[in-house]
Amino acid sequence: MCVRHIYGNVKGRHGKKTELKKLIWWLAWSYNEAEYKERLDRVFNYDSEVFEDVMKTNPTSWVRAFYKIGNFCEDVENNSTESFNSSIVQAREKPLVPMLETIARLAMVRIAARDVKATEHKHICTPYVIEYLQEEHNKAANLEKRSCSCMKWDITGIPCEHGYGVILQKKLEAQDFVCHWFRTSTWRKTYEEGIIPIRGARFWPSSSAPSVHPAPDPDQPGRKKKNAKEKRKKGVNESPVKKKAKTLKRIMHCGICGEANHNSRFHKKGQKDGTSQIKASQGPAAQEI
Known part of the structure; x- marks a missing residue:
């Protein structure tokens, strides 16, 4: 079940839906049922007809949350087959036996090249895993920067749930990663000097400066009311x-x-x-x- 083809089929019936691609791929990338239900609900709220077409494809057969544990594969598309098809373009138009011989030669060259690359690789895991772990290492290194890609830590100065999880995993103290503005020592400095009490206004020293008087009331919005003496004058022909x-x-x-x-x-x-x-x-x- 290739999500790329599933998305293409749904798009053919709902091509004008701008959020369609994002919603379907997010649904496929759900690692647990809680995420799956939440993202499936987003599809339903976005468009009920799109939701019905997605459900016809049986999402439990292509969403990560329902993968068999132990296979250790998170792919949601059939890229390996597509890569194979693109590599045998020059062989597919040939008769059966020459086609198989051409594919065999292509396979031998590929296997030999990969063998050399694998032999020269010095790490315990494959290059894909090394790159994947490097990304995870960069996330863990954010503890020193006190930053997270979700930006919550950056804005509040308090570790977000992602940073907190790494802190717990490393068995560190979460309070050590809080911004200094929220430290008790800074809190105490705010009230160190305090305010010195003074006597009442009658004991204040006098000054030669002019006295301070309350400001006049500002003009209120709206039409001003006229006094009794300023009533409207009647016209010459107006009836008394x-x-x-x-x-x-x-x-x-x-x-x-x-x-x-x-x-x-x-x-x-x-x-x-x-x-x-x-x-x-x-x-x-x-x-x-």
């Missing part, structure tokens, strides 16, 4: 009001000439005619007004 029997009644004014007792509708017909018509229509109460 008066009180009668504790009620307010409006006097009609003309919008053209501004005169009372008629409006602009009756202005063209004459003020007197309009006045008489309005009084007649409104009754004696309007005449009193």
Whole structure:
């Protein structure tokens, strides 16, 4: 089960999903079931259709978390077969027997070259293991730098879980790798001098400098309220009001000439005619007004 081909098949059906490649490879690289479940949940939350297609491939057959213990192989792709196929390109187009003879010669040359390389290698483990262990050594060497690739240690000054694991493995004291700002000795220096008590303000020495007064209140946002004296002035043609029997009644004014007792509708017909018509229509109460 080659993850490279599984990803290619899923991508063919969901090509526009930008996070697809990262999610599938992270899922394949899970070393335990806890990581597997967490990363599988990320696939589901990203896209339910992608999740269904991934589950059809039976991830337990290509995720590291379900590898058989003792095989000591963590490969999740079929690169060894692809490498073999690329090396026999010149032989595949030949008839069967010449093809096998060509592959045999290629294999003999490869085996002889690898034999020389293996004979000259002086370490206990293979070059792959040496390189792998070197990376692990560099991680362990971060104890001296008090740094970790996760950056948590670098930012907080306190060992992260990765650094702490190495510290425990080496049987060292974790507190020795904490930033000096969090040491008890530094904490104590903060309060060494303290503050000397002084007497109250009435005993303070006087000065020739000007007295300090509170600052004026700043202007508040919004529209300022006007005082009673600053009320809005009424227009020339605006209707005045008066009180009668504790009620307010409006006097009609003309919008053209501004005169009372008629409006602009009756202005063209004459003020007197309009006045008489309005009084007649409104009754004696309007005449009193």
